[in-house]
Amino acid sequence: MSDAFTDVAKMKKIKEDIKAHEGQMVEMTLENGRKRQKSKQGRLIEVYPSLFIVEYANEGGQPGEITNTYVESYTYSDILTEKNLIRYFDQE
Numbered sequence: 001m002s003d004a005f006t007d008v009a010k011m012k013k014i015k016e017d018i019k020a021h022e023g024q025m026v027e028m029t030l031e032n033g034r035k036r037q038k039s040k041q042g043r044l045i046e047v048y049p050s051l052f053i054v055e056y057a058n059e060g061g062q063p064g065e066i067t068n069t070y071v072e073s074y075t076y077s078d079i080l081t082e083k084n085l086i087r088y089f090d091q092e
Contacts, residue, residue, distance in 0.1 A: 029084065030084050
């Protein structure tokens with residue numbers, strides 16, 4: 001059984017790391033059922049005390065096709081429990 005103080009410290013570190021990367025491109029790896037994962041790349045656009053928001057773009061396959069954007073929110077506990085993983089891209 002994990003220590004509550006350890007989990008609180010880990011959660012604080014996760015929040016600080018995510019806040020430090022606000023506005024950057026990230027890759028979210030999401031658990032999608034039994035041993036299946038889905039990875040998506042988007043921009044970390046907003047960070048709140050209990051969640052953060054990533055904006056994704058659905059790029060059209062044809063030249064000149066409209067690009068749609070959508071947002072998804074994630075909680076810090078998803079990262080703590082490793083239900084979702086986040087990877088930061090270096091700013092270039």
